[in-house]
Amino acid sequence: QQQVRQSPQSLTVWEGETAILNCSYEDSTFDYFPWYHQFPGESPALLIAIRPVSNKKEDGRFTIFFNKREKKFSLHIADSQPGDSATYFCAASPNTGYQNFYFGKGTSLTVIP
């Protein structure tokens, strides 16, 4: 049972465009939603995260949009750069006190110069 669903599996955009990566979840106890990125041959690293008290979180060119009613959240990468090419994982964690993280299957992003 996939706790967190992520789409698309792969995405190609031109340099300067906005890349949009989507995730959804079912469990209403989830209340922390991080995004990790992973460059080839590297380990995943935290990029940005949101809690549902907000519906938007920005950090430079990276923005999370969160829709609690529809149980969806997305990562928007504005002005995409070739250096953004990586695999992006969304995740969710419940408010049960201990940190179980459920990851999506990942989106492989390619930014073409």
Add this chain to the structure above:
Amino acid sequence: DMKVTQMPRYLIKRMGENVLLECGQDMSHETMYWYRQDPGLGLQLIYISYDVDSNSEGDIPKGYRVSRKKREHFSLILDSAKTNQTSVYFCASSLGTGTTNERLFFGHGTKLSVL
């Protein structure tokens, strides 16, 4: 320097052999994790450890066991490895305060091939 260290980085084993993957962290984190990563499947949780000798199964524990005798060390053991356990294994840690804004720190991964 906050670090999660995994040993070895690469490992080749024959089917039926035992495998030991080691993980250490220098941040005094309470919670540690073992994930495996396969193409198209993302990160799948094998085991989570909340502290010394306090371990819980994740989503895919079958064929694996873990050991945590010191807070800074978390081992993954494959008894009689199978070819379908060929994967990249990531160890991770988090502070474990119980707050819902924690960050996972990942090691560099161990690429295991079972022939």
